[in-house]
Amino acid sequence: MERYQIRFFYDWGCGWPFWSGNDAATVKFPEYCIDPKKLGLSEKTCERIDALGVWHDTALNWNYPPDPSPWRQEECDRFNAAVDDLVETIRAELGEEYELLDQQSRFQEDPDLDRYLADPQNFRR
Template sequence: MPYHLRFFFEVGVTHTPLWPGPQGDPDLDSPYGYPCELERLPISLATRAELVRLCEWYETSIDWDYPPGPSPWPEEQWELFRQQADTALADLRRELGDAWTVEDRRRTS
């Protein structure tokens, strides 16, 4: 049975960037939770910790005094975040293996 996860960061979700099912899937019931509970996935503790760290770091990209305003991050910090998220996604895909599809649903702009 193939498994499908979506990878993206969501404001207010500091424990996982993973969500079950392809977008629009009416059956998002998942044995891994919604959003996914990382401890239920067959991945290393190091990868789990890195995904949580990235989620927590992402929260600092918001100006919490005025959330709809521009991010306080300079472009260099966004680039560093994207690079580290790319690495974490590659590690996640490698650890989960071929039975899993991990769809990158991050905004590209």
């Protein structure tokens, strides 16, 4: 039997990080973005998924997305570690029937952040 491939990554403004990764998963989960409860994940894990999605969205400069993220490296590192831990938990809860593909980008502080913060109105890359 083919395993269900589930792609894991947060997209801006979409709280759930699950997307079908193969035909078997698309047939079982025809929706665009998969509700974690439909994957049979625990309530505690679903709460962590939601919280991480909210946190993820604070990494984007919503005033003008091409400008630097407001996150310093320390926050990037905390977020990246939380993603790693969550992925391990999800894999353990999903079991052998699923293959979780970790496609979440890991964040790094934008090298232009200080320049941006000094003069956001006139900032240009």
